[in-house]
Amino acid sequence: MTLNRKKEEILRQITVPVFPNRHFDVTEFGADASGKADSTASIQQAIDEAYQAGGGTAILPKGVFRSGALRLKSNVELHIEQGAAIKFSQNPNDYLPVVLTRFEGVELYNYSPLIYAYEAENIALTGKGTLDGQGDEEHWWPWKRGTNGQPSQEKDRDALFEMAERNVPVEERRFGKGHYLRPNFIQPYRCQNILIKDVTVLNSPMWQVHPVLCENVTVDGVKVVGHGPNTDGVNPESCKNVVIKHCHFDNGDDCIAVKSGRNADGRRINIPAENIIIENNEMKDGHGGVTIGSEISGGVKNIFAEGNLMDSPNLDRALRIKTNSVRGGILKNIYFHKNVVKSLKREVIAIDMEYEEGDAGNFKPVVRDIEVDQLKSTGGQYGIRVLAYDHSPVTGLKVTDSKIDGVEIPMELKNVKDPVFLNLYINGKRYDSSEQ
Structure with a gap:
């Protein structure tokens, strides 16, 4: 099967949910469009009424609405009209009770994501309006390192990871109040048939759009902006059949990061990220444009990134693959x-098995069949940089019909077996493995 046919086959499997023609205006349930009063209960009531009616659309009209955690339900669309904004509470207590979620690839019970769904199907978050997580240097973000006199997440993060390595039952991994693990913004968990379209997402406490263990996900025309710590744009984790298209990213971490669980917990669940199409997006600031990993212990396969534009001196890498022998995983068909x-700023193409812990574990990562074609790039430190293990070299790396200009170092290849370069130009010099 050709690559185009494989991609088209994936796209045919991804359908956009359709909702009954029933509308539920949140202001009719008491939501305050002036932004003065808390509207959490009213917005949630509109969602619940739509669900109980058999499906429909909960609508936020023009105005500013203040809210805590919201939960989407099956067959319900939450539509944020142009000129409407939800400003989410900066009080952690407004994200209780705890829910089943993932923190950096590990399951636990923690603060609810700002918008959450669990085992729902046919759900949508749409409209030209704005979702503002209100993370800033005084709220949520300081928990990363304990700045501004606030506690750090380090103790809780270490405790969670240690629980996962000991296979402590997830029910006993309870955090939330009194702990300092930041919630993500938009998280459907074990859901099917999801549409996130046209909304602007700002300033999440942490990862911004984070579907987990989901199938059939469309993220279309979304603007994702946030420069706090770990404010990745879209992170499909252990998801199947995903399309991310026509989005704008300007982030403090990876623009798009494909994941599948961390270490022992990722291997326990053992569900890969697969059949993901990333096309026609614009990427500004971030650690990576299209990133695979590092929480990738469940593996990844069939990732298509095509027609994307990346342009920022603050974008570290264009294509970034990161893992190590603590993470493990089979990463293929990218x-x-x-x-x-x-x-x-840094690498155009980066494959890194020395990320964080390096070769300190017993789970050999496998990276194979990475194809780069018709890439045009300007600037950076490295053109192609691969740091792999001698006991697990990268195989099937192929770069063709591409032009990489303005890099300081054309290539650094550590443990790459039989790479294929064809009509590849770096700083004007041709690299053609068939002629070597």
């Missing part, structure tokens, strides 16, 4: 085609 990089 296709990076017809992408344009107008500026960036």
Whole structure:
């Protein structure tokens, strides 16, 4: 099967949910469009009424609405009209009770994501309005390192990871109040048939759009902006059949990061990220444009990134693959085609098995069949940088019909077996493995 046919087959499996023609205006349930009063209960009531009616659309009209945690229900669309905004509470207590979620690839019970769904199907978050998580240097973000006199997440993070390594039952991994693990913004968990379209997402406490263990996900025309710590844009984790298209990213971490669980917990669940299409997006600031990992212990396969534009001196890498022998995982069939990089800071193509812990574990990562074609790039430190293990070299790396200009170092290849370069130009020099 050709790559285009494989991609088209994946797209045919992804359908956008359709909702009954029933509308539930949140102001009719008491929501305050002036932004003065808390509207959590009223917005949730509109969602619940739509659900109980057999499906429909809960609508936020023009105005500012203040809210705590919201939960989407099956067959319900939450529509944020142009000129409408939800400003989410900066009080952690407004994200209780705890829910089943993941923190950096590990399951636990923690503060609810700002917008959450669990085992729902046919759900949507749409409209030209704004979702503002209100993370800032005084709220949520200081928990990363304990700045501004606030506690750090370090103790809780270490405790969670240690629980996972000991296989402590998830029911006993209870955090939330009195703990300091930040929630993510939008998280459907074990859901099917999801649409997130046109909304603007700002300033999440942590990862911004984070579907977990979901199938059939469309993220279309979303603007994701946030420069706090770990404010990744879209992170499909252990998801199948996903399309991310026509989005704008300007983030404090990876723009898009494909994940599948961390270490022992990722291997316990053992569900890969697969059949993910990333096309026609614009990426500004971030650690990576299209990133695979590092929480990738469940593996990944069939990633298509095509027609994306990356342009920022604060974008570290264009294509980034990161794992190690603590994470493990099989990473294969990653296709990076017809992408344009107008500026960036570090590596254009980076495959890194020395990420964080390096070769300190017993779970050999496998990275194979990475194809880059028709890439045009300007700027950066490295053109292609691969740091792999001698006991697990990268195989099937192929870079063709591409032009990489303005890099300080054309290539650093550590443990790459039989790479294929064809009509590849770096800083004007041709690299053609068939002629070597």
